Amino acid sequence: MTFDWSVIWTHRAALLEGAALTVGLTVLTMLLAVPGGIVLALMRLSPNKLLQSVSLGFVEFFRNLPLILVIYWAFYVMPMAFDVQFSAITTALVALVLNVAAYNAETFRAGINSIRKGQMEAALAMGMSRRQAMFKVVIPQAARRILPVIASTWISLFKDTSLVSVIAVSELAYTSMQIRAQTFRVLEMLTAMAVIYWLMGYPQAKLVDWIHRKYGVKE
Amino acid sequence: MNFDFSPIADNWRFFASGLGMTVLLSIVSAATSLLAGLVIALLRLYGPRWLRPLLVFYIDSMRAIPVLVVLIWIYFAFPIIANVTFPPFWAALVALTLHIAAYAAEVIRAGIESIRPGQTRAALALGMSRAQILRKVLLPQAIVRMLPAFGSILTIAIKDTAIATVIAVPELMHRAETVAGQSYRPVEVFTAVMVAYFCILFPVTRGVDRLYRRFAHLGRS
Numbered sequence: 384m385t386f387d388w389s390v391i392w393t394h395r396a397a398l399l400e401g402a403a404l405t406v407g408l409t410v411l412t413m414l415l416a417v418p419g420g421i422v423l424a425l426m427r428l429s430p431n432k433l434l435q436s437v438s439l440g441f442v443e444f445f446r447n448l449p450l451i452l453v454i455y456w457a458f459y460v461m462p463m464a465f466d467v468q469f470s471a472i473t474t475a476l477v478a479l480v481l482n483v484a485a486y487n488a489e490t491f492r493a494g495i496n497s498i499r500k501g502q503m504e505a506a507l508a509m510g511m512s513r514r515q516a517m518f519k520v521v522i523p524q525a526a527r528r529i530l531p532v533i534a535s536t537w538i539s540l541f542k543d544t545s546l547v548s549v550i551a552v553s554e555l556a557y558t559s560m561q562i563r564a565q566t567f568r569v570l571e572m573l574t575a576m577a578v579i580y581w582l583m584g585y586p587q588a589k590l591v592d593w594i595h596r597k598y599g600v601k602e
Numbered sequence: 603m604n605f606d607f608s609p610i611a612d613n614w615r616f617f618a619s620g621l622g623m624t625v626l627l628s629i630v631s632a633a634t635s636l637l638a639g640l641v642i643a644l645l646r647l648y649g650p651r652w653l654r655p656l657l658v659f660y661i662d663s664m665r666a667i668p669v670l671v672v673l674i675w676i677y678f679a680f681p682i683i684a685n686v687t688f689p690p691f692w693a694a695l696v697a698l699t700l701h702i703a704a705y706a707a708e709v710i711r712a713g714i715e716s717i718r719p720g721q722t723r724a725a726l727a728l729g730m731s732r733a734q735i736l737r738k739v740l741l742p743q744a745i746v747r748m749l750p751a752f753g754s755i756l757t758i759a760i761k762d763t764a765i766a767t768v769i770a771v772p773e774l775m776h777r778a779e780t781v782a783g784q785s786y787r788p789v790e791v792f793t794a795v796m797v798a799y800f801c802i803l804f805p806v807t808r809g810v811d812r813l814y815r816r817f818a819h820l821g822r823s
Contacts, residue, residue: 447757447803449764452775452796459788542668546765556670563678573679577671584666 390568391575401558402579408472408544408554412479413537419480420487427492438488445485451546454478458550475547479540486536494529495521530598534591541584555579609785610794613777620777621798624763627691627773631698632759636752638699639706646711648732657707664704669762673697677769694766702759709751713744746820753810757803764799774798 391398426438445453457478462468469477498521506516548557559576563569610617646657664672677693688696717740725735767776778795782788 443804444800447800447807448796449761449775449799451764451767452778452792452799455779455788456792456796459782459792463789538665542666545668545670548670549768556668556674560674570679570682573671573675577667577675580667580671581663585662588662588665 386571387568388571390562390566390571394562394566397558397562398555398575398579401553401555402583404552404554405541405544405556406583408475408479408547408552409537409541412476412483412540412544415476415480416483416487416540417533419484420491423484423488424491424495427488428495442485442488445481446489448482450478450482450543451549453482454547454550457481471547471550471552474550475544475552479544479547482543483536483540487533490529490532490536491525494525494532497528498524527598531591531595534594538584538587538591541587542580545580605790606787607790607794609781609787609791613781616781617774617777617795617798620772620774621802623691623771623773624760624775625802627694627698627763627766627771628756628760631695631702631763632756634695634699635702635706635755635759636710638703639708639710642703642707643710643714644736646707647714661704661707664701669698669701670765670768672701673765673769676700690766690769690771693769694763694771698759698762698766702755702762705758706755709748709755710744713748713751714740716747717743743820746817749814749817750810753807753814756810757806760799760803760806 423438423442426434427442429435454475457474458471461474461477502520502524503516506520507513511519544554545556547554548560551557553561556576559572559579563572566572642657642661646654649657673694676697677688677690680693681687714736721739722735725739730738763771763773764775766773767779770776774795778791782791785791
């Protein structure tokens with residue numbers, strides 16, 4: 384068996400581009416999924432029964448589906464439902480946001496609920512409005528508890544972006560597999576793909592641990 | 603828009619066998635992951651000191667590399683170095699176990715460490731051996747506390763089996779792709795399969811919640 388590792392260096396530009404798209408997709412998805420999660424959590428906590436059940440239904444549905452299936456589904460259903468052809472990246476983004484927003488909604492809801500009721504009551508008794516109590520008392524405390532969980536979601540999301548390779552979004556996984564198919568350098572390219580993911584993911588995992596140590600809830 | 607769900611009705615046996623494969627692969631890989639995770643957690647807690655950095659390195663690496671990459675590497679690249687070929691099912695089982703066991707190990711370690719050290723000291727003072735303490739004092743309490751996490755490991759396993767479609771394991775997701783491609787009815791097929799996955803996963807997540815609520819009091823100390 385002879386291996387030719389130079390193939391990785393030859394294709395460094397494409398691999399870098401792929402890695403950049405992986406990071407870009409992660410950032411963009413999170414930027415959209417955090418507001419999405421907040422809206423869903425507020426709907427769930429609102430007194431309106433209809434809003435509650437819509438939010439609950441959305442969250443439970445997308446949390447209980449394999450992401451790869453949601454990606455395929457978005458790929459085929461979106462053009463039909465809206466009668467427009469979407470680019471693969473848009474489709475990928477929609478599928479990822481649907482999935483991550485559902486997780487974030489649960490995170491936000493649990494975070495807000497974890498602040499004892501007495502705090503809200505005390506704030507109201509001090510003459511704060513409901514909005515003031517929420518934004519000045521509850522949310523600042525909840526945010527500290529939410530941060531570590533969002534950090535964990537971030538790592539999962541970073542890894543899950545590899546799944547959009549099935550609809551030919553040219554992020555790191557897809558790019559590596561394309562080069563593999565063109566050059567027949569299977570072992571070299573797949574190992575390079577794993578190593579690049581590792582190089583990007585490992586520091587993030589360590590950072591998440593640090594955030595957990597610093598901000599995690601200690602009982 | 604007109605929908606035609608007949609490809610699903612016509613191929614129901616094909617889908618049913620895919621569903622069977624999904625259930626089989628997820629149960630087996632969740633079980634092997636828990637076993638491997640238990641061994642890793644125990645080695646990390648009580649094993650030789652030099653082994654610990656290696657185990658931490660393995661666990662953190664699996665948190666950093668996507669399961670898709672592990673699957674594809676095990677199926678396509680590993681046979682080149684090792685000169686063996688796996689059938690897709692076995693490659694998927696190995697890759698999923700490799701990936702999920704890292705999570706299981708963390709869950710189990712956290713569970714065991716959550717039992718106050720005073721209990722271990724008390725048991726030692728009573729003359730119990732380390733193995734006895736683990737079996738009779740720590741694990742019975744820790745397992746109850748770990749129940750919700752075990753449930754999420756099972757749901758992760760079920761969801762991850764869908765990714766095994768990329769190495770052509772004949773599970774539900776792969777069957778869906780096949781039928782969608784042949785019948786030109788991807789919307790109907792993927793929607794039906796979505797409902798099927800939801801019907802498997804929802805009861806699992808709910809069931810574990812209820813189970814936990816019933817047994818939670820056993821884990822208190």
